Amino acid sequence: QLQLQESGSGLVKPSQTLSLTCAVSGDSISSGGYSWSWIRQPPGKGLEWIGYIYQSGSAYFNPSLERRVTMSVDRSKNQFSLRLTSVTAADSAVYFCARGKLYYYDSGAYYFDYWGRGTLVTVSS
């Protein structure tokens, strides 16, 4: 059974960088046909896709965040990571990592079949 577990800084000061890691267990992050996403949810609000990365290291980001987002993958540790720079209070949210399963070959379309439990990140001085 695939499991994902987020970890990282729970409190970040404004203008600083948010860093999170998602550890994957139960399968290799190098398995084909999947992407590895970050999705966030401000308290009491809806879901926002941040971006995803492939095991190759290529990544796609939400255009509204792409100037501040980087993602990386560490196949040796079976984990992937998120960095979000210049954070403000609007970046306070529960951050989920999730596996994206390909809808069909070469579609570039993914649905999220496994999720981590989420980790709350608060931006405050």
Next chain:
Amino acid sequence: DIQLTQSPSFLSASVGDRVTITCRASQGISSFLAWYQQKPGKAPKLLIYAASTLQSGVPSRFSGSGSGTEFTLTISSLQPEDFATYYCQQLNRNPSITFGQGSRLDIK
């Protein structure tokens, strides 16, 4: 971005009721749509993908239909564990994967 608008945003129903939630896309997305259930303090759970394909392990009282710009999620006979918030998601990254605003289902 492709906008997804869910209706209703809030609904209350009783155990045993049939419930339908609608998701409308701002442009055609074929069948590139998924539905999720989220309970308080938990991660979303995949219910349906490709607009109408039931995820493994999801009870058959859940069903999805639609294509293009209008989609529905139907729960045929509500069970106590179904009271939650439901989200639709369009699957294509171009230009961005997006979610509906959510539909909260409460007990009447």
